[in-house]
Amino acid sequence: MELRTVASTASTNADMLALASQGAGEGLWLRAVEQTAGRGRLGRAWVSPPGNLYASTIVRLRLGDPGPATLALVASVALDETLRAYGAEPWIKWPNDLYIGDAKLTGILLERSGDAVVVGIGVNLAHHPEGLDRAVTSLAGRGLGAPDPELFLRDLADAFARWLGVWRGGLEPVRRRWLERAHPVGTALSVRLPEQAPIEGLFDGLDSEGALRLRLASGAVQVIHAGDVFLI
Ligand code: BTN
Numbered sequence: 509m510e511l512r513t514v515a516s517t518a519s520t521n522a523d524m525l526a527l528a529s530q531g532a533g534e535g536l537w538l539r540a541v542e543q544t545a546g547r548g549r550l551g552r553a554w555v556s557p558p559g560n561l562y563a564s565t566i567v568r569l570r571l572g573d574p575g576p577a578t579l580a581l582v583a584s585v586a587l588d589e590t591l592r593a594y595g596a597e598p599w600i601k602w603p604n605d606l607y608i609g610d611a612k613l614t615g616i617l618l619e620r621s622g623d624a625v626v627v628g629i630g631v632n633l634a635h636h637p638e639g640l641d642r643a644v645t646s647l648a649g650r651g652l653g654a655p656d657p658e659l660f661l662r663d664l665a666d667a668f669a670r671w672l673g674v675w676r677g678g679l680e681p682v683r684r685r686w687l688e689r690a691h692p693v694g695t696a697l698s699v700r701l702p703e704q705a706p707i708e709g710l711f712d713g714l715d716s717e718g719a720l721r722l723r724l725a726s727g728a729v730q731v732i733h734a735g736d737v738f739l740i
Contacts, residue, residue, distance in 0.1 A: 509535045509665055513658065518545040520564040521619055521628035528566050528624035534672075537665050539563040539657065546630065549617055550702075550736060559634030560646070561657040565665070567672065569623045574679040576618075576625050577733070578718040580604040581686045582675045583616045583627050586667040588689050591631075593663060595652045600690040602697075602711075602720045602737050611636075611645035629664065633657055683714060691739060697722060700736040707732075708740065 517523055517540045524538050540562045546554030556562050569576055584604040591598050591606065596613070598606040604616040613636075617628040632646035634654035648654040675682050691697070695711040699722060709722035712729055720732040 509537070509669065511537045511539065511658075511661060511665060513539045513541065516540060516542050516544060519543055519547050519628075520562055521547055521617055521626050524564040524566055524626040524628070525619060525621050525624070528621055528626060532566055532624075534566060534568050535669070537563055537565045537661060539661050541657075547617055547628070548615055548630075550734070554615060554617075554630050555637045556630065557635075559654065559657075561629065561631040561633055561660055561664075563657075563661050563664075564626055564628040565668065567625045567627060569625060570676070574675055574682075575717040576620060577603075578675070578679055578682065579625050579627055580616060580618055581679075581682050581714075581718050582671045583618075583629060583668065585682055585685045585689065586664060586671045587614055587616070587629060587631070588685075589667045589671075590660070590664045591647075594647060594655055594660070596647060596650065598689075600686060601739070602690065602714075603718065608645055608650055611643040613645055613647070627668075631657075631660065631664075633660060679716070679718075683718075687713065696740045698738045698740045699732055700738070701732070701734075706738075 520538045542558045543556035543562050546556035548554040580603045606614040615630045619626045634648050636644040636646040698706045698708045700706045709724045712721035712723040722730045
């Protein structure tokens with residue numbers, strides 16, 4: 509395992525994609541003290557001043573690996589486990605956001621290039637952005653201290669390596685842990701897809717690719733691969 513730190517960069521995901529194209533292998537983590545153009549899911553920005561964790565790693569897909577999108581589950585269960593060691597009790601919102609109460613604590617962004625999947629993780633340790641259209645929080649904001657991002661990353665990298673090993677042996681244990689930590693099956697959800705009216709339904713678990721199964725009022729199940737999910 510190798511943990512590299514840079515003081516400032518645009519986006520550790522962008523850097524890791526570049527490193528991937530130069531042949532970087534698994535086990536490498538890149539952390540930035542701050543990002544000037546942090547990327548979020550669905551084209552959003554991830555505001556990244558010093559104090560929080562901004563880090564990315566790479567997974568090289570192998571023959572027989574579970575579907576690459578299910579690395580979102582690996583990252584979220586590893587992050588959940590790490591946060592619990594710091595006293596937090598988060599829950600997971602599909603696909604890979606960790607919340608404390610009704611406020612988002614972490615973000616995970618997967619980006620793929622060929623056989624490389626870059627897994628980028630942002631954790632609000634010391635502070636969280638203000639003035640967003642949704643509730644957000646940080647460990648410090650919840651009275652759980654502000655861990656040193658470097659130390660937190662060491663623990664996270666260990667947990668990620670362990671869960672990646674589990675995943676390579678089969679998705680089921682990862683999926684089981686994810687489901688234990690997520691909103692229960694039957695939870696009413698509203699899903700926003702780009703340029704469409706929101707779809708409402710009941711959480712019906714995950715498919716084999718980690719996609720969201722949403723049971724509609726008609727009884728039909730709609731499978732959702734990307735979207736913004738709200739509990740209603
Ligand atoms: C989300 O929108 O919830 C995902 C946010 C992912 C942010 C992390 S911070 C480290 C890595 N580099 C980026 O540019 N984005 C991810």
